[in-house]
Structures are given as C-alpha cells and as structure tokens.
Amino acid sequence: MTHLLNALAQAAGLVLAQAARRTSTLTGTGIDVLDYEGVALVVLNASAGTGTDPALDVKLQHSDDDSTYADVTDAAFTQVTDVAGSAGVQVKRINVSDFKRYVRVIGTIAGTTPSFDFGVEFVGIKKAS
Secondary structure (H helix, E strand, O other): OHHHHHHHHOEEEEEEEEEEEEOOOEEOOOEEOOOEEEEEEEEEEEOOOEEEEEEEEEEEEEEOOOOOOEEEEEEEOOOEOOOHHHOEEEEEEEEHHHOOOEEEEEEEEEEEEEEEEEEEEEEEEEOOO
16 A cells, blocks of 8 residues: 555656647647656547547657657557547556657547547656655
C-alpha cells in the first residue's frame, strides 16, 4: 500500500491536446517525458463527431530530438465517428521506457465538414529526486 501511495504522490498530468472543438487535423506539441518512469496512462476524451461521415483517428508519436517523429507501436486509439458508442473516454497504458524522450499526439480528422470535441492527457509517475 505504501508503494501505491508513493506513486500516486508523484503522479503528474500533462496536456498533449487541450480539450477543444476541432474541424481539422491536430499535430500536438512534443512533451518531454525524460523525468517519468513506469507505466503512464494516455487518456483520450472525445465526443461523437458531426458532419457527413466524420472520423477521428488519434495516435501517439515519439522523438529523440523533438523534431523527427515516428509512430509509437500499439499507441493508436479506436477510431471515433458520429456513432455515440465510438465516443467517450479511451485509455492507453504504455511503459514510459518504450517512449523516446518526446511524445506528441496526432488527431487526424476526416469527412465532410467534420467537427470533434476532444482532448488528450498524459498521466505519469515522476522519477524520485
């Protein structure tokens, strides 16, 4: 129990994508995860889309230099559409050691006049100082 309480005391959340209504693809800004360890949660909170055949594909990318990014293996969320069941909260559990130093989110929006409300957060455990 003590280990869990210590971990929770060191948990910190970082915003990968501020919650907002979007009508075009988002390329997030990289966050530095060098000071994190263990398992991190990446949380997508999205509403069902509007427009004709709207689709939202969200994935994580990582980089050594905050310049050249590549997709993180197994870090794509289930596609969100205009069907209410596709919306809501999705969580990815990823070991921080699987990330390169910087992580960002890509939210690709498709369809005719599509619109999605979504945000993405990183919740990780800070290394003990």
